[in-house]
Amino acid sequence: MQGTRVLLAEDNELVALTLQAQLTSLGYDVVGVADDGMRAVAMVRELQPDVVLMDVRLPGIDGPEAAGQINEVAPRPVIFLTAYSDQEIIGRIERSGAWGFLLKPVQSTELAPAITIALARFQEVQQLRLRVRELGETLEARKAIERAKGVLMQRLSLSEHDAYEYIRTHARDRRVRMKVIADEVLAGEWAPMA
Template sequence: MFRSCRKSVDESQLSSVAAATATRVTVPRLADGNPEDGAAECHLTGARITVEPLRIVIADDEPIIRLDLRRTLENMGHIVIGEAGDGAQAVEITRELKPDVAILDIKMPNMDGIDAAKVISTEGIAPVLLLTAYSQKDLVERARDAGVFAYLVKPFKEADLMPAIEIAIARYEEFLEMEKEVTDLENKLETRKAVDRAKGILMDQYGLKEQDAFRRIQVQSMNTRKSMREIAEAIIIANSV
């Protein structure tokens, strides 16, 4: 997937090389100031920085717009692995090819770009960058609710495209990490509930102290190579019949 700039290449190196080569180097950051995991992998070689190409899907109902966008992306060194002329096709191609990012126009037949982005985001397939000729508040809110974190208003400058792609990827990766943290917390809470209940059962059945009941669950978990939650739930089920 999309990887961050190597830790060995610090910001001062990037800045000095960018100045020497007139190359724009963008390293998106999170609130904590760390380089964003969604940023492109950078290789520092002498006075040159090469960015690992992205695999990109593009969708627009106008072939001439797709052609222009493809040429722009390829000139930037990236690879367009799929094209779509409507939202439904964009979802299908993105599911199949699993790109690093999908660039979708909002106004498309069959399914508009926002609805397509919602499907792609909900399924966790890829980050989405929306292209739109409009910047109304309601469209921005719809896009945000669909899980889209970056968009460009057409016509846009070529220099604005890569930063927008980087923002889309960076925020998507941040969103996935937040979802993972929530899931981990929920799992920990459910595990604790199950273990506490199983401890109570063992304490009642065998007259064990709480720490001994916990230790029994822990040992069985290690011996069977099953999680403590699985052992606890097995104890609960065995004593509910």
């Protein structure tokens, strides 16, 4: 909680001031208050908050649209604040990639748990995305190495094991990843000698 940077996106000045006071009393650092959707997106880029509390109905672009843009340019957990809970609003919030939803008037006792849970889930998802990206890169490297082994087996009449060792040895000698050697072999930039 301490040091968590919060951006508020709320066009009602009284509600914004109340939320700001509640958050500050809970130990959060309110880094800014946006009074419309476009400003909220710009402030997320500029201020890099940890979490965004956003009204659903904002001037300009509304909350769900702003949240979608935030998810594209600078992903952050967005918790929506609204006085409305009809299915159309809930559906738009869900499709926007929201990390939470609180009904107005928001009680101080609801803020900390909502922010804590949103941040925890966001971190989990970010770690999973990173892991998926790493696994994808590993898979691509293995595919490239397999294709390069095939090229070496054909060019140099090597066994599969010897072609693998050839790539591994050259990578170790040059202190690069095996994928670098494999990519060079596949691109024809590197003419291996037996």
